[in-house]
Structure formats: structure tokens, C-alpha cells
Amino acid sequence: MVIASTLTTIALDVTYDEYKAAYERIFTRSGLDFKAIIGDGGAMGGKDSQEFMAITPSRTDLDRWVVLDKSVASFDEIPAEVQEEIKAELLKWMVSGEDTIAYSSESSYAANLEMATNAYKPSNRVVTEEEVARVETPGVKSIDEVAAFLEYL
Helix, strand or coil, X not given: CHHXXXXXXXXXXXXXXXXXXXXXXHHHHCCCCEEEEECCCHHHCCCCCEEEEECCCCCCCHHHHCCCCCCCCCHHHCCHHHHHHHHHHHHHHCCCCCCXXXXXXXXXXXXXXXXXXXXXXXXXXXXXXCCCCCCCCCCCCCHHHHHHHCCCC
């Protein structure tokens, strides 16, 4: 029964990874800047839970959020202190996204502030590592014959 349980766990991990990859392809094709972040499994639980978060521009990116009057050719014409006042005002009223994300530029770690941690937690995914060994298979010509020869069938 332990073998069946392990195979089911492996199959679930493979399926999870396939769904995640499908979502990533969809978001990439859509041109979204996104991150898969650690999510809260909530009532459903589970060992792996992720949310996809679209990364929005900074609230103080004036080129992104401010429309200039026709009389102003570029932001270069606006004094620096006035630009800082505009940025401060934007921070007061403009909401950019629903959450703040903490992520590493050195690894794949990403989480919202609710789930973020500074403690390293190794993955509990099932990973089988076996030493590779060369095995002679005299007279064996197909994969089925190799499996039978090695007594896996």
C-alpha cells in the first residue's frame, strides 16, 4: 500500500507541475509580468499552494500614471520638487494591486507578506535519487525486454 500511496503522490506532483506550467504559458502569452507566489491553502490544505500575482508598475512611476497637459512636452520640464510632490500625492490615493510580494532575485522564492518567511524550508516533494550504474543487457533489444531482464515487469 505504501507503493500505491507514493505513486499517487508522485502523480499529483506531476499534475500540479503541468497545471502550473499551463498557467505560466497563458500569462506569458498574455504579456503579463507575473510571479507564482507561495499561497495559503486555507480550508483545503495541502502541502503546495501557489497564487499567481500580476506585477504592477510602481505607484510613483510618473510615465505610467500621469498624463501630461499638451503644454508640457515631457517630465524634464517639471521641476524635481514638483515631481516629488506628485509622487507623494500618488502614494496617498492610488492603490496598485492587492498585495505586496516578497521575492528573491537569487532563487524561485516568492510569497505575499502574509505567507513570507525568512526561514529556509526544504521542499517536501517526493524526489527519488538513485546512483546511476551501467548494467550489461546481453541479447536484449527492446525496452520491454530490458524491463523483463531487470525484473521490473
